[in-house]
Amino acid sequence: MSGLTDSVIQNQQPINQANLPPDLEVVNMTKRFGAMTALDNVSLHVKPGTFHALLGENGAGKSTLVKCVMGFYTPDKGDVLVDKRSRPISSPRDAHKYGIGMVYQHFTSVPAMTVAENLVLSRYDDRNLINWKAEYEHLKAFMQSAPFQVDLDTPVMQLAAGQKQKLEILKQLYLQSRILILDEPTSVLTPQEADEVLGLLRNEVQAGNLSVLMISHKFREVMAFVDEVTVLRKGQFAGHGLVKDLSLSDLATMMLGERRETQQLDKTLSVATTPVLEIKNIHANKDNGLTAVSDVNLTVHSGEIVGIAGVSGNGQRELVEVLAGQRPATAGQILVNGETYTATRSEMFRYRVFALPEEPLRNACVPHMSVAENLALRTFDLPPQATGGWLLVLKAMREAAKSLVDTFSIKTPSVDAPVGNLSGGNVQRTVLARELSSDRINLLIAANPCFGLDFGAVEYIHTQIVAARNRGVAVLLVSEDLDELLTLGDRIVVISEGKFVYESAIADADITTIGQRMAGH
Numbered sequence: 001m002s003g004l005t006d007s008v009i010q011n012q013q014p015i016n017q018a019n020l021p022p023d024l025e026v027v028n029m030t031k032r033f034g035a036m037t038a039l040d041n042v043s044l045h046v047k048p049g050t051f052h053a054l055l056g057e058n059g060a061g062k063s064t065l066v067k068c069v070m071g072f073y074t075p076d077k078g079d080v081l082v083d084k085r086s087r088p089i090s091s092p093r094d095a096h097k098y099g100i101g102m103v104y105q106h107f108t109s110v111p112a113m114t115v116a117e118n119l120v121l122s123r124y125d126d127r128n129l130i131n132w133k134a135e136y137e138h139l140k141a142f143m144q145s146a147p148f149q150v151d152l153d154t155p156v157m158q159l160a161a162g163q164k165q166k167l168e169i170l171k172q173l174y175l176q177s178r179i180l181i182l183d184e185p186t187s188v189l190t191p192q193e194a195d196e197v198l199g200l201l202r203n204e205v206q207a208g209n210l211s212v213l214m215i216s217h218k219f220r221e222v223m224a225f226v227d228e229v230t231v232l233r234k235g236q237f238a239g240h241g242l243v244k245d246l247s248l249s250d251l252a253t254m255m256l257g258e259r260r261e262t263q264q265l266d267k268t269l270s271v272a273t274t275p276v277l278e279i280k281n282i283h284a285n286k287d288n289g290l291t292a293v294s295d296v297n298l299t300v301h302s303g304e305i306v307g308i309a310g311v312s313g314n315g316q317r318e319l320v321e322v323l324a325g326q327r328p329a330t331a332g333q334i335l336v337n338g339e340t341y342t343a344t345r346s347e348m349f350r351y352r353v354f355a356l357p358e359e360p361l362r363n364a365c366v367p368h369m370s371v372a373e374n375l376a377l378r379t380f381d382l383p384p385q386a387t388g389g390w391l392l393v394l395k396a397m398r399e400a401a402k403s404l405v406d407t408f409s410i411k412t413p414s415v416d417a418p419v420g421n422l423s424g425g426n427v428q429r430t431v432l433a434r435e436l437s438s439d440r441i442n443l444l445i446a447a448n449p450c451f452g453l454d455f456g457a458v459e460y461i462h463t464q465i466v467a468a469r470n471r472g473v474a475v476l477l478v479s480e481d482l483d484e485l486l487t488l489g490d491r492i493v494v495i496s497e498g499k500f501v502y503e504s505a506i507a508d509a510d511i512t513t514i515g516q517r518m519a520g521h
């Protein structure tokens, strides 16, 4: 456990046994989507005042289970018991009545509104008239007594990811939820932010104020903060236990059903000399017109992975958007293969630039279109798919998709299923399959490519990125996961307040200095 974790956990308060959170049980729950059984007779028990993790590979049924508890889905069979009594829950509003609240993987706050406005908006009461002055005083008092603080007057769009996640948790505390369900709460946080948020939650659990049920893919966090785990595999219950009795390899075996060796990443020795991407004096603004990126310069060569480290909200997202043609640069120049590049679709095709963006379902997919159509988004107007009549095009598209689904192990009922129905990890694999499968790739820009993925998928994606690099692809890897950058990168750059403030070959990188630069020192 880190020093930070220790200090956060030590602050214990006496437990009020009489006022513990409710007992939550899921009993024999089954949920089908058409012919597909997403959840098959699964039971789970979150005891009052415990920190419980729900583990499983991508597509194991974790989100489906918690969505049934929250009333988003109606299970085909099974019960939710709160304090040992079966409760009808058909909406999050019902769940709230029983003290159950959920923090989602993606932020749900309204970006243009302030923290205070978002908190008031999150309430379930139907008051038409809001007495803002009284409300604001109430919010100030709430914030002072909350385990962590976020400035009430800041518009949400100006908050860094860590603060946004804290706001999502604060919303639930404000709503007086006693059982908090968290869907991968730390995916958008740095390790330090994650330790802080989980440590604060752990304090609340130990004080008997909260129970937590957390979906997680991060073994480190499970080992450090969690009391009990329930594991799902392919929609079925695969195991349960106390974390103190389980090793990492026990957890992995429960998840996968078999013992399995970890893969080695074989980076070939390469001397990177041919510049592929040149970023020259680039400036860019945030949505609100304030400076996001200020005078950054960087060259990425063929056969190298350059990692950009930084605390989220320091300009990395805007920089990637400029490189992906989703945001204009306000000054500066980008070259690819020595020629001016403005990231239009035709230039991306001509210069063979591929992008793995953050939040792929929103930024790189059309959710209601099928897996096959989404896989073909880059190539539908090119041969062989674009030759012949429409029926032939569709056939070619489905054939190409089937082969990609196989190669990239995408779990989908068929290539005709809407991509929006896939689990988060499988959406990510779909985008990855589309972007990485081309042998024409020259430059890969990846932003947090392993967000929300199980450890098997993470390993797979890392292997694919390194393989691309070994083939001579230039890779710009933006990640909030420092370990990922140190494992994959050849060089590392730190971005802070929109500027590059540190650069080093990975072999010579000094972790303490990187941490200090990330924190703006």
Ligand SMILES: Nc1ncnc2c1ncn2[C@@H]1O[C@H](COP(=O)(O)OP(=O)(O)OP(=O)(O)O)[C@@H](O)[C@H]1O
Pocket: 033, 036, 037, 038, 056, 057, 058, 059, 060, 061, 062, 063, 064, 065, 411, 412, 413, 421, 422, 423, 424, 425, 426, 452, 454
């Ligand atoms: N609305 C839906 N319609 C059809 N199938 C669905 C729907 N939601 C989920 N599924 C399927 O149910 C299965 C379980 O998905 P679920 O999202 O619960 O997995 P998960 O364990 O949360 O995965 P991940 O870690 O990738 O988020 C998957 O095969 C998914 O494709």
